[in-house]
Ligand SMILES: NC(=O)C1=CN([C@@H]2O[C@H](COP(=O)(O)OP(=O)(O)OC[C@H]3O[C@@H](n4cnc5c(N)ncnc54)[C@H](OP(=O)(O)O)[C@@H]3O)[C@@H](O)[C@H]2O)C=CC1
């Protein structure tokens with residue numbers, strides 16, 4: 001089976017990673033590539049790492065240009081997906097890499113993003129309990145934010161098993177590509193190189209409600225999340241340290257994680273003593289995890305590494321597409337990273 005795929009936001013970081021993966025996908029034919037200000041430009045001048053698509057001219061993003069495809073990926077800024085998706089028809093698989101359809105609570109959307117809530121779609125993190133079943137056959141997918149991907153998978157097994165309390169702390173060190181390609185003074189090389197800085201501290205980051213939604217659904221009761229993102233001088237990758245007070249059997253922690261992820265093709269629980277690194281996940285759809293217990297503090301501590309652009313965005317999107325279309329979930333997705 002060959003599916004014809006369009007990518008809106010093809011000139012951005014998420015769109016570029018998506019196209020890199022789609023070029024290696026045996027069941028995909030790449031159709032329209034669209035954006036906004038860069039419409040009319042050959043893609044090769046904006047995404048030079050994609051030579052097979054260098055001569056493609058970027059189109060404008062509209063229902064007309066995106067029509068006539070089996071799958072449409074929307075890698076657009078927040079707030080732009082709802083209106084386009086409505087015009088694409090119910091039979092087209094629309095995979096939204098933005099935040100528009102992730103949150104279930106319209107009041108949460110209003111509070112964190114503003115504007116009208118576009119509705120909730122099946123969530124593209126298949127490793128969460130029940131998520132894979134909701135993705136089978138769906139024609140709408142909301143891809144998670146990059147931080148909630150690693151952080152939710154770091155804590156879900158412990159929360160589900162009642163190993164920890166419902167009061168969790170998550171600190172995630174991220175590369176700069178998470179912020180997208182547009183010019184921002186705090187992302188200038190001279191600001192970022194040689195410096196690491198926290199932002200969105202003390203409950204101010206808009207991924208907090210997404211963490212709460214994911215982990216509360218797994219726990220079956222409200223989970224509170226204190227989340228701190230930290231910007232680091234690297235282009236890609238997120239290293240998350242998640243912890244919570246232990247209530248269950250500390251000796252069971254490792255078994256719980258190994259059992260939860262035993263059959264997951266993209267989650268690797270590392271051997272004891274080996275710690276995840278972002279560099280080991282670059283370009284791969286793998287989440288690397290290590291589970292440990294801080295006996296003096298009485299806390300479970302889980303460290304997780306992902307590539308924010310691959311498993312954290314584009315890889316998760318392709319994985320979800322595969323499930324929705326009934327393809328093998330792993331098709332076209334690398335599990336091996338690029339090293340060093
Ligand atoms: N970067 C990451 O790690 C992650 C990103 N995401 C999400 O993916 C989406 C894209 O992010 P990212 O690629 O990083 O952002 P970029 O800023 O790198 O790219 C944005 C893309 O959207 C296009 N665009 C901007 N405004 C419009 C518009 N009004 N109509 C149509 N196209 C438009 C841009 O085109 P042009 O070149 O013409 O300006 C560009 O192609 C966002 O919703 C983001 O939150 C999700 C998880 C992780």
Ligand SMILES: CC(=O)N[C@@H](CCC(=O)OP(=O)(O)O)C(=O)O
Nearest residue numbers: 098099145146174175176178179
């Ligand atoms: C470094 C950096 O700025 N990262 C972004 C992460 C955005 C993202 O990955 O997800 P969304 O799709 O929800 O925007 C941030 O903290 O807002």
